[in-house]
Every structure is written in C-alpha cells, then in structure tokens.
Amino acid sequence: MASTWSKIAFAGVAVIALGAATAWALTKPEPHPESYWANVGAPDLAHGEQLFWAGGCASCHAATGAEGDALKVMSGGRALPSPFGTFHIPNISPDPQAGIGNWTLAEFGNAMTRGVGPSGEHLYPSFPYGSYARMSANDINDLFGYMKTLPASSNVAPPHELGFPFNIRMAVGGWKFLYFSDAPRVELASADEKVKRGQYLVEGPGHCGECHTPRNALGGFETGKWLAGGPNPEGKGTIPGITPGGPIASWSEADIVNYLETGFTPDYDSAGGSMVEVQKNMAHLPKSDLEAIAAYLKAVPAQ
Amino acid sequence: MKIRMTAITTAALCLGLAAAAVAQDNPVAKREQMMKQVGASMGALGAITKGEKPYDAEVVKAALTAISTDMKAFPDQFPAGSEANSAAAPAIWENMDDFKAKSLKLAGDADTILASMPADQAGVAEAMKTLGANCGTCHQTYRLKR
Numbered sequence: 396m397a398s399t400w401s402k403i404a405f406a407g408v409a410v411i412a413l414g415a416a417t418a419w420a421l422t423k424p425e426p427h428p429e430s431y432w433a434n435v436g437a438p439d440l441a442h443g444e445q446l447f448w449a450g451g452c453a454s455c456h457a458a459t460g461a462e463g464d465a466l467k468v469m470s471g472g473r474a475l476p477s478p479f480g481t482f483h484i485p486n487i488s489p490d491p492q493a494g495i496g497n498w499t500l501a502e503f504g505n506a507m508t509r510g511v512g513p514s515g516e517h518l519y520p521s522f523p524y525g526s527y528a529r530m531s532a533n534d535i536n537d538l539f540g541y542m543k544t545l546p547a548s549s550n551v552a553p554p555h556e557l558g559f560p561f562n563i564r565m566a567v568g569g570w571k572f573l574y575f576s577d578a579p580r581v582e583l584a585s586a587d588e589k590v591k592r593g594q595y596l597v598e599g600p601g602h603c604g605e606c607h608t609p610r611n612a613l614g615g616f617e618t619g620k621w622l623a624g625g626p627n628p629e630g631k632g633t634i635p636g637i638t639p640g641g642p643i644a645s646w647s648e649a650d651i652v653n654y655l656e657t658g659f660t661p662d663y664d665s666a667g668g669s670m671v672e673v674q675k676n677m678a679h680l681p682k683s684d685l686e687a688i689a690a691y692l693k694a695v696p697a698q
Numbered sequence: 699m700k701i702r703m704t705a706i707t708t709a710a711l712c713l714g715l716a717a718a719a720v721a722q723d724n725p726v727a728k729r730e731q732m733m734k735q736v737g738a739s740m741g742a743l744g745a746i747t748k749g750e751k752p753y754d755a756e757v758v759k760a761a762l763t764a765i766s767t768d769m770k771a772f773p774d775q776f777p778a779g780s781e782a783n784s785a786a787a788p789a790i791w792e793n794m795d796d797f798k799a800k801s802l803k804l805a806g807d808a809d810t811i812l813a814s815m816p817a818d819q820a821g822v823a824e825a826m827k828t829l830g831a832n833c834g835t836c837h838q839t840y841r842l843k844r
Contacts, residue, residue: 627842627843631787631842631843632785632842632843633843634843635843657830658830658833659744659830659833662737663737663738663740663741663744664737665837666833666834666837667785667834667837667838667841667842667843668837668841669838669843671834671838672838674834675834
C-alpha cells in the first residue's frame, strides 16, 4: 500500500517536473545566436539616424519636454503608465555605467528584436520589441552605430513599479509564447514595393500598432483588429483607428502624408497627446517613406 | 392616445429648447466653436501656403485677427466642472496658469505676425509654421485623445 502511494507521489512529482520543464522550454528567453549579429560590417550612420526617428526612440527615452537637440539625449527617466503598473524608462545613452555604452551589438540587437536583456533576462513588452522584431541585423547595426554618436547621460531611472504577477520577469515568457511574433500583422495580396515599404515602417520600427491596435486583458493584440484603435492604454481618452474604415477613412494618401509632415489634419485640427511627438519624429523621414506609410494605411483591411 | 401624443410632443419641444439654451451657455460648446474657428483660420492660411488659393492680404488679416481674438478669450471658457463630455484634459484645471499662458502665447504670435503682415505666399508659409507649433504644444498636454 505504502509503495503504491509512493509510486503515485513519484508520478505526481514527475508530472510537475515535466510540466515545469515544458513551461521553461516554451517561455525561456531566446536571443539570436552570436553568429546572427556577426559580419554586418560598418554601420550606415545616416540610415541609422532615419531609423532613430522612425523608431520614435526619443518619444520615450528623451527627458520629458525635450525639444531640438535634447531629443537626442537618451537619458530615460520618463514614467509610462499602463494597466499593469508604471514603467520607468531606462537610460539608453552611450554612458558606460548608466546607459548602454558597454553593450555589444548582439546585446543591443537581442533587446531590440527578441526582448532579451544583456543578462539573458526577458524585457517587458512596454518596450516595443514585438514590432522592432521586424528589423534586420543590418538595420540594428546602423541604428546602434548612430546611437553611439549621441551624448552620454549619467541619469539612472528608478525601477519599474508593477503589481503581481507582472513584477515577475519569467511571466513575460508566457506573454511572448502567446503573443510575440515577427510575422506580418496582415497579409496583403499583390502589395507593390511602396506598400511593402510602408508595411515595414508601420509594423516594424514605427510600431504604430502598439497604440493603434486594441489589446486584451493580458496585453496581447486583439485578433482581427489591426490598427482599429481603442481605449488609450496610458490613461483617459481613446486612440483613433487608422484603417480605411476608421475616422480617417475620408483622408487621401496626400492628406496622411501632410498630417505626418505638419501635424495638421485635412480640416486643420492638430495632432494631440503622444501623437504630437510621434508626428515630429515622422517629419524627419524622407517624403517617400511618408508616402509609403500612407499607401500601406490605405491597403490594410478596414476596421 | 391623443393625450399621449401631446405629452410626447411637449417633451420633445422642451428637450429641443433645452438643447438650444445649452448651446448658448454651454462653455464646452463655446470653446469648441472657438477652436473650430481657429482651425478654419489656419485652413485659410494653409490653402495659401499650399498654393490652393492665391495670396490675399484681406484673408490673411482676417484669419490672424480671428486667431488672436479667439485665443485671448479661449482660456476663460473653462469654468470648474466643465470637464465632462469634452476633450479637455484634467491637466487644464491642475495647471490653469500654464494653460492660459499657452493660449495667450498663440494670440501673441498672431498679433506679432499681424504687426508685420506677411506680404506673399512664402511669408504666410513662415507664419503657418510659427502659429502651428503652438497647436501641438498645447494639445499634447491639455487635450484628451479621442
């Protein structure tokens, strides 16, 4: 009898261990191998600067209220409220202690495209690596090269203030298992080069969907609602949809380009909230890229 | 049946009158009207900037005057408790002085430009930039996303 019980107990332990091993296998941090980041050559700094603006780095990592050249000081320190708690945005300036001055390209690249920090830890998806995952090794190399030319800051941001269970980094592995993907957000049949360029900019570095797509209770994008808009995750108000079925349905591609260039809607209302900074970033892009974004926004399914 | 119809008609009439009265006294309606007028003025300047309309000194002057007049009166349309059902962010009442300063800054910019009237399309384009920078700066903090 005792032996039967011990067998059952042993089987139970084995099942739990197997479950834990499976869970670990499915949710462990998965950086790209070192070889992925080798042989990228010298960075193209001009392209790196374009990616810096397309990626909106300054919108979070520059100090609150920064303008002009101060937007290039990646001191961190802004607070980003969310339904899961408050994130304090880190310093990513080239300072070797407070910033990322000692990081290798592989460390930077794995943070950007795999959500894995330099100690092999999961990063919180408030940092939009779920979008940046679409950037190539060469893109990352160019951006990293450019960011090394920016001023260093010794500012140290406070730790994140998150409630249980979001304060457990391992839990991010579960989120990644459910929601992390570098596949296209929408399949666009017969997309030409311009639309494909727009798709890369919007779904990748531009990370537009991070705000413009509604999320479920676990912070994953709701399926079939790409760019449909929804409640503002940072607080009051709502984020407008930007598909051909939403409030900008009547805008022409030229209207969208003009909005991203000047901040004015076709009836001369202006950008508001965090879109003000996004628009200022986008205004740094070549006009052909803004036209590509407009073409893509006209090609996505209406919501 | 007849009594019910009369009651419904009376109720509808009262509601209609109430709505009309609200539009006049309602600070939300009033300030939204002002913003629309500023937007229309920017539109008039924008049309000249983009070359959709020819340069017209009278149009430019009217637009700049409207912006200046509206923005001077604009911050007075935010009495305590007028936050509901509007795009006004709570930050307005937390930083009323800054909110007023930002509103008057745009009025001041419009006055400065009026004083040295833009003489051609390029001048209007330059004025648009100066004025336009105010829109985002204020909306970033004080208007809710919607």
